[in-house]
Amino acid sequence: xxxxxxxxxxxxxxxxxxxxxxxxxxxxxxxxxxxxxxxxxxxxxxxxxxxxxxxxxxxxxxxxxxxxxxxxxxxxxxxxxxxxxxxxxxxxxxxxxxxxxxxxxxxxxxxxxxxxxxxxxxxxxxxxxxxxxxxxxxxxxxxxxxxxxxxxxxxxxxxxxxxxxxxxxxxxxxxxxxxxxxxxxxxxxxxxxxxxxxxxxxxxxxxxxxxxxxxxxxxxxxxxxxxxxxxxxxxxxxxxxxxxxxxxxxxxxxxxxxxxxxxxxxxxxxxxxxxxxxxxxxxxxxxxxxxxxxxxxxxxxxxxxxxxxxxxxxxxxxxxxxxxxxxxxxxxxxxxxxxxxxxxxxxxxxxxxxxxxxxxxxxxxxxxxxxxxxxxxxxxxxxxxxxxxxxxxxxxxxxxxxxxxxxxxxxxxxxxxxxxxxxxxxxxxxxxxxxxxxxxxxxxxxxxxxxxxxxxxxxxxxxxxxxxxxxxxxxxxxxxxxxxxxxxxxxxxxxxxxxxxxxxxxxxxxxxxxxxxxxxxxxxxxxxxxxxxxxxxxxxxxxxxxxxxxxxxxx
Numbered sequence: 308x309x310x311x312x313x314x315x316x317x318x319x320x321x322x323x324x325x326x327x328x329x330x331x332x333x334x335x336x337x338x339x340x341x342x343x344x345x346x347x348x349x350x351x352x353x354x355x356x357x358x359x360x361x362x363x364x365x366x367x368x369x370x371x372x373x374x375x376x377x378x379x380x381x382x383x384x385x386x387x388x389x390x391x392x393x394x395x396x397x398x399x400x401x402x403x404x405x406x407x408x409x410x411x412x413x414x415x416x417x418x419x420x421x422x423x424x425x426x427x428x429x430x431x432x433x434x435x436x437x438x439x440x441x442x443x444x445x446x447x448x449x450x451x452x453x454x455x456x457x458x459x460x461x462x463x464x465x466x467x468x469x470x471x472x473x474x475x476x477x478x479x480x481x482x483x484x485x486x487x488x489x490x491x492x493x494x495x496x497x498x499x500x501x502x503x504x505x506x507x508x509x510x511x512x513x514x515x516x517x518x519x520x521x522x523x524x525x526x527x528x529x530x531x532x533x534x535x536x537x538x539x540x541x542x543x544x545x546x547x548x549x550x551x552x553x554x555x556x557x558x559x560x561x562x563x564x565x566x567x568x569x570x571x572x573x574x575x576x577x578x579x580x581x582x583x584x585x586x587x588x589x590x591x592x593x594x595x596x597x598x599x600x601x602x603x604x605x606x607x608x609x610x611x612x613x614x615x616x617x618x619x620x621x622x623x624x625x626x627x628x629x630x631x632x633x634x635x636x637x638x639x640x641x642x643x644x645x646x647x648x649x650x651x652x653x654x655x656x657x658x659x660x661x662x663x664x665x666x667x668x669x670x671x672x673x674x675x676x677x678x679x680x681x682x683x684x685x686x687x688x689x690x691x692x693x694x695x696x697x698x699x700x701x702x703x704x705x706x707x708x709x710x711x712x713x714x715x716x717x718x719x720x721x722x723x724x725x726x727x728x729x730x731x732x733x734x735x736x737x738x739x740x741x742x743x744x745x746x747x748x749x750x751x752x753x754x755x756x757x758x759x760x761x762x763x764x765x766x767x768x769x770x771x772x773x774x775x776x777x778x779x780x781x782x783x784x785x786x787x788x789x790x791x792x793x794x795x796x797x798x799x800x801x802x803x804x805x806x807x808x809x810x811x812x813x814x815x816x817x818x819x820x821x822x823x824x825x826x827x828x829x830x831x832x833x834x835x836x837x838x839x840x841x842x843x844x845x846x847x848x849x850x851x852x853x854x855x856x857x858x859x860x861x862x
């Protein structure tokens with residue numbers, strides 16, 4: 308059996324100018340990055356006056372070691388729609404180097420449902436993440452230089468909230484002391500690093516509507532507080548202009564293609580467990596302007612990625628989805644039902660039924676909380692039995708939701724036709740899209756609404772520090788911003804060991820901070836971290852390159 312990278316390397320992609328022509332992008336909007344990648348000038352949004360097409364969100368159950376295949380399904384669905392002669396584009400996030408070299412591996416799809424060039428997308432791509440990291444660290448350098456040069460703003464060095472970043476899983480950098488070496492080497496202080504995808508600069512880039520909006524958002528970012536408890540912003544440090552200059556090209560979405568030649572925009576990459584987990588507004592809007600159907604995805608399970616896509620991205624960008632796909636596998640549902648990974652290939656209807664509440668809760672949230680039509684896509688594995696597939700279908704139909712078997716990993720677009728047909732049907736239905744909470748409500752009410760309505764918790768508990776931060780943020784005028792929950796992806800709760808559909812729990816919020824540029828508040832729960840670490844055996848150990856420059860071991 309061929310690996311994902313072998314399948315991708317066997318593909319003969321079309322020249323990117325042909326893909327642009329297929330998508331209806333005129334040559335003056337294309338900036339080539341070799342033969343198979345291009346950036347799209349954001350002037351296209353101003354100058355193309357076509358009506359927006361349908362927007363389809365692909366989400367999933369809570370992830371497990373068994374795998375769900377959300378990106379694979381997203382790509383395969385788009386190729387399936389293309390086989391139905393639909394005008395379609397994909398809008399995905401860029402992978403972070405941290406997971407590529409860590410546990411998760413790449414994020415360009417899998418099997419015969421991938422975007423290519425797979426190696427480029429999973430590694431340096433067009434340099435967007437490097438530009439984001441450079442802008443983030445320029446701001447950190449200017450902040451520390453301001454303090455070194457006299458600290459005219461009166462910044463309290465013990466209340467600096469801006470961290471440096473690097474796009475790598477490096478736990479060693481979570482907490483550091485820098486500025487050592489004497490008076491001319493800086494002011495010694497406690498510092499730390501986030502992974503680049505957790506930087507607010509990433510969130511700002513993904514939510515910006517144009518370059519001037521990008522500059523304004525960058526300027527609003529809060530980096531520290533003064534001794535008088537006043538927030539200090541990037542604009543106060545006069546860093547917003549230079550940061551925008553670093554990001555002017557990174558703001559332009561990247562055009563690539565699927566294995567079957569469907570146009571794909573891959574742009575931005577915030578994590579959904581610690582950030583808002585969606586690709587850029589710019590890419591989504593361009594895809595919707597060019598295509599009749601835009602298929603996009605949001606990170607991790609629907610409790611994280613979909614919730615933030617709907618409550619943050621759609622709210623801030625004025626988007627309205629037409630249909631939602633919830634991806635699950637029989638193997639993952641059995642894992643939620645208590646079966647260890649080594650035994651997932653065996654038929655086990657009892658465990659499957661025990662794990663089904665996780666899927667059904669996500670389905671109920673999409674239908675009943677957000678008012679959107681949805682279909683369950685079962686990402687097929689050869690070990691799935693007819694009885695197991697029938698059980699999933701029967702349980703979903705009890706909630707009035709159809710199930711489509713997705714065989715895109717093995718068959719590409721051909722294996723996504725049944726799913727595509729159901730999605731087309733759903734897109735023609737009226738929907739009653741609504742948010743899970745009112746952004747005008749007090750912070751604690753919004754937190755409680757997310758926890759009780761989406762996670763199905765008994766409520767939210769704020770520790771003393773979080774209560775103090777909440778009061779300060781409301782006093783500073785940030786109380787009406789939407790909420791970005793930082794929570795484990797493995798459970799509806801803030802305890803990653805509680806699989807399935809747990810009940811009788813509360814969610815503990817230990818820290819609340821403002822991302823004023825992005826336009827939301829971040830609530831940190833449990834032991835979530837903004838800088839991951841590498842596992843005992845990192846994926847990087849298996850990646851290699853031969854004398855011809857061919858990469859192996861990337862998945």
